[in-house]
Amino acid sequence: MAILIGENTRLLCQGMTGWAGTYHTSRMIQYGTNVVAGVTPGKGGKSHIDVPVFDRVADAMTATGANASAVFVPPDRAAGAIIESIEAEMPLVVVVTERIPVLDMIRVREALAGSRTRLVGPNSQGLLVPGVCQIGVMATDRARRGTIGVMSRSASLTSEVVSQLTAAGLGQSTTVGIGGDPIHGMGFVDCLELFFADPQTEAIVLIGEIGGTEEQQAAEYLQAVGAKKPIISLIVGQHAPLQRRMGHAGALAQDPLADAASKVAALRQAGATIVPSAHLVGATTHDLLAKRAA
């Protein structure tokens, strides 16, 4: 068991025939992910890296039973590709594309409301169930199967944390990149619900940063339902430079120190264990679990 993906995932790649799509689809296949279809408008009926290509997501789903999509479509067309998957009722859509215009993401969120789709990203490194299934572009060599759920807004920091956990003898149940963009699909609260319900996951690492309210929402949720499993949290950015500010609306943004501190305080209050520095995630998680076992 894991969350969101696993042995039964049948993956479709939107934008598979482009350079990035080809490279990353090949990596995912090599990792063991069951890639059943690609979608590139105008290239339907062909086959690419031994995977059948379709013009439309709906046709690909009917023909192959795809139940998840990875989006590698460039930013100018990405929103259209995501909305096509939402309209085709694709259960899970993982968007790797970076730099999608913000207003395009508002359109995507409007399409998502009331739909059957769960969206991950954009600007996400993707989802990984070590040894079983990879949807995304993350480094995989240090990931190991295990019991720690990892959720993060940052790709490079996730790789770092996974490496620390593995070095501390702690494998991962699933790693989720919710993406670094302000407007995105599923958030930390959705991940917490799934990790709490997942029997394989024993503890959860939350990697947050300044800006936005994902961490505060997670803290509120934990206050409401209780921390059903140990939560270990790292919040980075307390010494970030102030954004070059323009106008008064911009000046209303809190300073990084206060923003990071309020996130840390909210999570601590909600029962999370706070990691004091980014290099100590593995050690802190290990010590916490050892103490609980004793």
Next chain:
Amino acid sequence: MQLHEHQAKKVLSRYAIAIPEGLLATTADEAEAAATRLGPGTVFVKAQSLAGDRAAAGGVRPVESASLAKAVASQLLGRKLVTTQTGENGQLVKKVLVERGVRAVNELYLALSIDAASSTIVITAAQGGGSGIEQRLATAPLGVLRLGMTGERHAGDIAAFCGQLGLSEAAAEKLAGVIARLHRAFIELDASLIEINPLALTESGELIAIDAKLALDDNAAFRHADLLQLGEEAEADLIELKAQRHQINFMQMDGNIGTVVNGAGLGLATLDMLRAAGGAPANFMDIRTTAKSMDIAQGIALVLDNPRVKVLLVNVFGGGMQPCDTIVEGLGIAFRRHARRLPIVLRVKGNNEEMARLRLANFDLQKIECADMWQAVTRAVAIAQGRA
């Protein structure tokens, strides 16, 4: 991407937003001629700078004659304007806007921005604009309206919103028109911020944008070639823009440890660790996954150009999209092309790290390799402080 006031006003006037009559000047003589053309009465000489809080810093000055306009322009042009929002270096003023004064009977603050939590465009309005609005916005309750991506649907909401602001019926109706047009402008321009402060209500019942700020979504630049050019004019001197062109997010800071990091999260973590170890970072760097080795070399050159930097800390975790060797390649190229010689503390881990190590051996660098981040951070701090 941000535009100067005069650019923002020109763009917004396409949406029938009224602006004061004004002329742009790049010399004191041009400012004098502009004031003469605008005729008698008060004119304002306004430094064109991207920094907020210009008025308090003396960047916006009322004058009563063309000769005074010239005198003020000569004080502003070619100088660095330091405001509470620029940092100590200030921003060079290359142009002034000379504008006819507007007599207001009432002033409003109006801003459109994006609220990520609700995925909407949010309109904030407050009674009484002008400077010092930050404090009032922070303490006083605001009029706030959230709108989606289709304007027609919202006519009733906008009318109700304007009705609550304590304006006359005629003024409220006029404001509803302004908000509807700004909402359309926000969407069509891919804006991230439109701020009008103040929006003046005149005796004759007109609404005039006295000051305007416009920030655009960099991610949507591909749809707006014309605006992109305006932004490059406005931001030409900013080091951040140079980095952006090379797929790097960059912020200058005031310390002496240059940082080279891939990913925003790891970049922020690196700054936090440096500060925790008693060090002072010279910059924030987030090399985007789309950066090639030549881009990375250009970004590192920006760090090497900073004379304060005493040591370079390279903290890399290579992912599937950007392996370690690409970054090391960029590092080597940067030092080949730059006269600067500095100690480099490296922590390179992840995808293709072995390949990166082989590449590293090919470059003649003063390098110190560390196995983990904290070791690298403390080493860099020791070197910066002359302890190693």
